[in-house]
Amino acid sequence: xxxxxxxxxxxxxxxxxxxxxxxxxxxxxxxxxxxxxxxxxxxxxxxxxxxxxxxxxxxxxxxxxxxxxxxxxxxxxxxxxxxxxxxxxxxxxxxxxxxxxxxxxxxxxx
Amino acid sequence: xxxxxxxxxxxxxxxxxxxxxxxxxxxxxxxxxxxxxxxxxxxxxxxxxxxxxxxxxxxxxxxxxxxxxxxxxxxxxxxxxxxxxxxxxxxxxxxxxxxxxxxxxxxxxxxxxx
Numbered sequence: 001x002x003x004x005x006x007x008x009x010x011x012x013x014x015x016x017x018x019x020x021x022x023x024x025x026x027x028x029x030x031x032x033x034x035x036x037x038x039x040x041x042x043x044x045x046x047x048x049x050x051x052x053x054x055x056x057x058x059x060x061x062x063x064x065x066x067x068x069x070x071x072x073x074x075x076x077x078x079x080x081x082x083x084x085x086x087x088x089x090x091x092x093x094x095x096x097x098x099x100x101x102x103x104x105x106x107x108x109x110x
Numbered sequence: 111x112x113x114x115x116x117x118x119x120x121x122x123x124x125x126x127x128x129x130x131x132x133x134x135x136x137x138x139x140x141x142x143x144x145x146x147x148x149x150x151x152x153x154x155x156x157x158x159x160x161x162x163x164x165x166x167x168x169x170x171x172x173x174x175x176x177x178x179x180x181x182x183x184x185x186x187x188x189x190x191x192x193x194x195x196x197x198x199x200x201x202x203x204x205x206x207x208x209x210x211x212x213x214x215x216x217x218x219x220x221x222x223x224x
Binding site: 008105109 | 168
């Protein structure tokens, strides 16, 4: 049974810092891994998708890496801004369904 | 060494009582957290605070409130305890900055509501 874990559950950092969010999964047989952002009271916004054959994806200040063998993915946010404050979720596509982590609630302090 | 202390290791309360769980850390950490831990459900975040008088809801804030009047102290309040709040409650604190997020946990309070 695939399980997805995100640590930490919450994180607060000063504006301008680079930070890393972690996602781990127990079964390396995945199709892809996705990082999402969720703002309070709103739906999910897809940030990055990494196919199982890929090692990383980049979009602007965001960089996501994938290491299937160790069951880990990281989302790197460079030069954080208050607008980055949100909950970040990772989801693993495995066995034709998405398995979700519990999310990391990120607060960027001005 | 970082020290996070919780006011009680074991607590037994009756349904409807107001319950206060206190947590104190001595390392001048900005962030403090309250979790509950239940078998099969893992650790679930109730509330956290990133500064004095600041608080953010976690995953399961219903039935709980918090207070952070001083940097070193973070209190969890059960306004009217119910049996489904019987659980292990864990407090944690952490530094901020440079992506540091290692959390230091207190010993936990096992709360039983009868």
